[in-house]
Amino acid sequence: MNTPLADRIRPKSLDEIVGQRHILGPGKPLRRIIESGRIPNMIFYGSSGVGKTTVARIIADNCGMKMYKLNGTSASVSDIKDIIADTDTLDGRNGILLYLDEIQYLNKKQQQSLLEDIEDGSITLISSTTENPYFYVYNAIISRSTVFEFLPVTAEDVMPAIKRAFDIAAADIGLPLELEDGVINHIAYGCGGDVRKSVNTVELCVLSSSDGEKIHVTLDTAKLLTQRSNMRYDRAGDEHYDTLSALQKSIRGSDENAALHYAARLLQTGDIISLCRRLLVIAAEDIGLAYPMAIPIVKACVDSALQLGMPEAKIPLADAVVLLATAPKSNSGNEAIIAALKDLEKYGSPEFPRHLQNVHLDGEGAAVKGQHYLYPHDFPNHWVEQQYLPDILKDHVYYEYGENRTEQAAKAYWEDIKKRSQ
DSSP: OOOHHHHHTSSSSSOOOSHHHHHHHTTTTHHHHHTTTEEEEEEOOOOOTTSSSHHHHHHHHHHOOOOEEETTTTTOHHHHHHHHGGGSGGGGGGGGEEETTGGGGSSSHHHHTTTTHTTTTEEEEEESSSSOHHHHSSSHHHOOOOOOOEEOOHHHHHHHHHHHHHHHHHHTTTTTEEETTTTHHHHHTTTTTTTHHHHHHHHHHTTTOSSSSOEEEEEHHHHHTTTTTTTTOOOSSHHHHHHHHHHHHHHHHTTTHHHHHHHHHHHHTTOOOHHHHHHHHHIIIIGGGGGGTTHHHHHHHHHHHHHOOOOTTTTHHHHHHHHHHHOOOOOOOHHHHHHHHHHHHHHHHHOOGGGGSOOOOOTTOOOOOOOOOOOOOGSGGGGOOOOOOOOGGOOOOOOOSSSSSSHHHHHHHHHHHHTTTT
């Protein structure tokens, strides 16, 4: 058969769906909606290969509706209008279900072309997206739809489907099947919860393991055909930003093991640049003044990594990750600049105190002549009290010393000097 194995063993009922028990289990919301026969407009959000298209097909079959499928990467407004035109034909007598895959790729005008017909019920829209719909789907579509999140499928959930796929693929060839220990387990974990990818891997394993008398699938074959396929990653999508977010939050939370895990995920995809940039940000934002040397050390690690390239780049970057995760933390500098920026939004750019301005010639009409700037190096301990902020902001405090030892030492130093200078 030329039909891919993944399509041939696609579930025909909700009970055959792998995973998604949180919305499709008995008594769960999406299952109850499907069983009611009254299908609303819906958005299915989740990774590839977790059952979004399969559930849409089951809904169409159960409801007796004519199903059309469009893909957001290639669909046009005219394609959508052609489907809408069928609502007045025999094909549309039981209703039309439009399954719009990857809706995030449609522009605003294309999405808007659906509004009138999904609002008056001429068309029932089920759209899917691998990106967060609240960021990528037009608000008017979201307001008329119910969003269901499809979660990644666990390896344990995938294993029965993999076993079934092996049995069907072997039966198609008509040869006995032998699987080495660990094959099913490796495919389940190696394909990262993507059921379609797991089944496709099974098909490749079977096709590459026949000697004409039997099908003997080795663990080495399974490893070869699933290599690197367990990485869910898109440098422009949610997975990219979720990985970077998880990395930073793990370092901020001082969990070096979790931080190394997320760094490894970035390295595995070859995305060194994103990892380097985020480590530089973390050094300043989350460690900051608690350990100021973290910034130049991380910069040195990043420079070394970029010069070395992979695979050696992983060594200085791992050093940087562990250093940042185990270092004392302070966000006092970040909070200070945020507060200062808020005042700029509120007050604009007030006049400089005269004694801070660049030296210039006083005109005849100047109310105050002379700069009157006090040069701190001319005073004991290189400090003298004078106003630096503009008049309207003179009593504003942006920086609050952190509780770590480094900042508290600086605080004590300046409190002592200022006390002695009074």
